[in-house]
Amino acid sequence: MHADAEQPQRDQDAQPLLSVRDLQAYYQTSHAGVRRGIRAVDGVSFAVRRGEIYGLAGESSSGKTTLIKSIAGAIRPPLEIVGGSMEFAFLPGYGGLHRAPPAELERIRWRHLSYIMQGSMNVLNPVRRVRSSFVDFAYPHIGGSRRRFEQQVIAHLARVKLDPSVLAAFPHELSGGMRQRAALALATICRPGFIIADEPTTALDVVVQKEVLGMLRGIQRETGSSVLFVTHDMGVHAHITDRLAIMYAGRLVEEAATTEIFGNPLHPYTRHLISSLPRIGDDAPRQGLGGAPPNLADPPSGCRFHPRCPLAREICRREIPVMGESAPGHRVACFAVNQGERA
Amino acid sequence: MNGLLLDVREVSKTFTRGGLLSRETIVAVNKVSFQLAVGRPEILAIIGESGSGKTTLARMILNTETPTSGRLLLDGTDLAAISGSGSRRAFMHKVQPIFQNPFESFNPLKRVERYLLMTRRRFSGTAEESTAAAAVDAALHKVGLSLKEVSDRYPHELSGGQLQRVAIARALLAEPKLIVADEPVSMIDASLRMSIVNLFKTLRDDLGISIIYVTHDLATAYYISDRIMIMQKGSVVESGDARTVLKAPRHPYTQQLREAVLLPEVSDPAANVTHGINGPISPAAPERTT
Numbered sequence: 001m002h003a004d005a006e007q008p009q010r011d012q013d014a015q016p017l018l019s020v021r022d023l024q025a026y027y028q029t030s031h032a033g034v035r036r037g038i039r040a041v042d043g044v045s046f047a048v049r050r051g052e053i054y055g056l057a058g059e060s061s062s063g064k065t066t067l068i069k070s071i072a073g074a075i076r077p078p079l080e081i082v083g084g085s086m087e088f089a090f091l092p093g094y095g096g097l098h099r100a101p102p103a104e105l106e107r108i109r110w111r112h113l114s115y116i117m118q119g120s121m122n123v124l125n126p127v128r129r130v131r132s133s134f135v136d137f138a139y140p141h142i143g144g145s146r147r148r149f150e151q152q153v154i155a156h157l158a159r160v161k162l163d164p165s166v167l168a169a170f171p172h173e174l175s176g177g178m179r180q181r182a183a184l185a186l187a188t189i190c191r192p193g194f195i196i197a198d199e200p201t202t203a204l205d206v207v208v209q210k211e212v213l214g215m216l217r218g219i220q221r222e223t224g225s226s227v228l229f230v231t232h233d234m235g236v237h238a239h240i241t242d243r244l245a246i247m248y249a250g251r252l253v254e255e256a257a258t259t260e261i262f263g264n265p266l267h268p269y270t271r272h273l274i275s276s277l278p279r280i281g282d283d284a285p286r287q288g289l290g291g292a293p294p295n296l297a298d299p300p301s302g303c304r305f306h307p308r309c310p311l312a313r314e315i316c317r318r319e320i321p322v323m324g325e326s327a328p329g330h331r332v333a334c335f336a337v338n339q340g341e342r343a
Numbered sequence: 344m345n346g347l348l349l350d351v352r353e354v355s356k357t358f359t360r361g362g363l364l365s366r367e368t369i370v371a372v373n374k375v376s377f378q379l380a381v382g383r384p385e386i387l388a389i390i391g392e393s394g395s396g397k398t399t400l401a402r403m404i405l406n407t408e409t410p411t412s413g414r415l416l417l418d419g420t421d422l423a424a425i426s427g428s429g430s431r432r433a434f435m436h437k438v439q440p441i442f443q444n445p446f447e448s449f450n451p452l453k454r455v456e457r458y459l460l461m462t463r464r465r466f467s468g469t470a471e472e473s474t475a476a477a478a479v480d481a482a483l484h485k486v487g488l489s490l491k492e493v494s495d496r497y498p499h500e501l502s503g504g505q506l507q508r509v510a511i512a513r514a515l516l517a518e519p520k521l522i523v524a525d526e527p528v529s530m531i532d533a534s535l536r537m538s539i540v541n542l543f544k545t546l547r548d549d550l551g552i553s554i555i556y557v558t559h560d561l562a563t564a565y566y567i568s569d570r571i572m573i574m575q576k577g578s579v580v581e582s583g584d585a586r587t588v589l590k591a592p593r594h595p596y597t598q599q600l601r602e603a604v605l606l607p608e609v610s611d612p613a614a615n616v617t618h619g620i621n622g623p624i625s626p627a628a629p630e631r632t633t
Binding site: 024059060110176205206207209210213232233234235236237238239258259262263272273274276277278279280281285286288289292293308 | 393422534561566599
């Protein structure tokens with residue numbers, strides 16, 4: 001009896017909280033019958049498990065912002081979802097937030113899914129006090145008496161080392177670090193299952209950044225939330241994420257546990273990305289990568305990295321490499337690596 | 344000649360804000376002094392967080408901001424004495440800026456080559472099209488580009504890394520002795536960043552240009568600079584040889600900065616429980632519904 005009752009529970013745990021399958025998100029415009037498309041996200045698949053921080057790394061124009069927009073359901077023309085699905089465990093059957101009816105969205109926003117953005121001014125209402133933002137977003141989900149709610153908010157603010165007085169302040173009266181901590185508190189007060197963090201600490205100074213990352217990690221451990229953490233800063237990824245995916249020109253090129261990515265990177269792009277970073281105490285010369293990032297309106301044929309790749313061969317020009325599992329949990333999209341060659 | 348390319352003597356800059364009743368004075372730069380020697384090109388990094396006064400200091404060196412007190416001398420000329428187009432042009436011949444965002448330093452509606460040719464004509468004083476083009480081509484070659492590659496291109500048609508190279512080439516057209524670069528690589532993509540950073544080394548070694556590199560990034564500062572100055576709230580709290588300062592920082596603030604740098608490596612997974620996927624994650628809180 002007991003074992004039977006436990007079985008479905010375990011299945012549910014094993015099921016990922018978010019699974020993205022073969023997502024294609026293009027920016028499409030049509031002028032006088034001429035259609036143009038920018039294939040910003042082209043065939044991306046990954047899954048975010050329960051209770052993990054899943055990192056997404058990539059430089060500008062790699063498509064990571066488009067990917068986040070698609071997952072968050074913030075799809076406005078010319079952006080269009082051309083194919084694929086994004087399934088949340090708490091919103092089954094719709095294949096993405098953009099297909100869910102408004103009432104469903106109302107139910108899950110902030111309660112199950114929340115956001116921490118680079119500029120927290122975009123989350124906190126600039127013309128209202130911080131208290132009002134908490135009341136607007138979190139109170140409908142928590143309910144109860146307003147006094148009890150306020151006590152709960154104050155207790156939660158203490159976790160991010162903020163004084164209750166910030167509730168009476170306007171966002172512009174707070175420093176960047178305080179604002180980002182207030183946004184973190186707002187995003188976590190309902191204990192959501194999934195948090196999208198888009199460059200949350202990029203605008204902060206290094207000392208404050210480390211502090212905010214520590215707070216995010218602490219709260220995430222406590223609530224067991226899953227976090228999709230996007231930044232271009234590999235140092236931040238090494239510090240906070242459990243698993244890490246590297247994106248290049250609209251496609252994932254490699255995905256593995258963060259320790260594995262840093263300890264044993266396989267894709268030539270990942271290897272370059274990690275080896276080119278300067279470190280204090282290391283005087284070895286570093287090289288930049290030749291060539292320029294591709295134009296997504298007219299991406300290179302085959303593997304999009306081939307014009308800059310030291311391992312490029314004939315097949316890379318013709319065919320698109322698929323993600324192959326080189327070791328358990330380590331996926332890489334490269335013909336050379338999957339044939340056993342190393343840079 | 345006193346043998347100093349740049350002599351910064353006790354410069355301070357204060358800003359006041361507010362009206363008659365509530366005046367507030369902000370000390371952006373507080374009595375900063377340092378020197379750069381003639382004939383010994385070096386890269387000096389000025390490190391600080393936002394609000395530390397590093398950009399204000401850089402602007403004073405570029406003579407776009409006048410110090411409230413103290414003096415700046417370039418090649419023995421007091422910057423405060425520069426007035427009129429002749430002496431200003433002579434000043435610009437010696438000092439050139441490079442800014443953070445290359446897309447903002449170029450006019451988006453003009454082809455980049457036009458800007459380069461105009462700059463060259465202004466500095467050389469010749470109207471000859473062909474010699475100007477040759478000089479522009481030579482400057483672009485120093486940064487790994489050529490006139491052929493950038494001609495007929497608008498700024499948006501180049502990548503951030505390429506455009507920052509063009510910005511550096513533009514600065515080189517004046518044949519300066521000093522380049523002031525304010526966060527020149529923080530907007531550049533990771534895969535292109537190191538080639539720009541390496542380019543600064545080449546400018547120092549091959550062309551003998553001194554560079555003041557303003558940044559908040561300790562790792563690249565360690566990589567390229569010879570000397571380093573750490574600023575906090577307008578004051579220099581520590582300065583000296585880059586390797587000595589960053590390997591064994593003495594001032595508590597430098598130590599704090601040094602410790603906050605997130606290394607791009609996972610050092611010891613066993614010691615750091617946060618990195619185990621199966622690491623201890625506390626059970627879901629009672630309020631959470633799934």
